[in-house]
Amino acid sequence: MFKYIRMPAGILALTIAAPVLAQPAATTMPNPTSPPATTVPSKAEMVDLNSATAAELKALPGVSDSDAAKIIQGRPYTDRNQLVGKKVVSEATYEKIKDHVVAKHPKS
DSSP states (O other): HHHHHHHHHHHHHHHHHHHHHHHHHOOOOOOTSSSSOOOOGGGOOEEEEEOOOHHHHHTTOOOOHHHHHHHTOOOOOOTTTTTHHTTSSSSHHHHHHHEEEEEOOOOO
């Protein structure tokens, strides 16, 4: 007897839930107030340590006027790791810019 009393309630619950469960998953839209995700720049957007101007170097994250001057004075570089090896910039600054710089070999 109790089986038949629960049956209409179950059918009612499925009737209400079925359309909700059949809908596609909602996609989340990015929040316009949140900052954009940082990405590694492409090779075309990378700053060359051997040819960049002081203004281009200062545009890098964490690079000050004196850091840009030291980078220019320490040229030429064969590898971007030389910034720390030659003690041109601190390791903290290097960690901020390492994905944004490249040391292209100067053309002879």
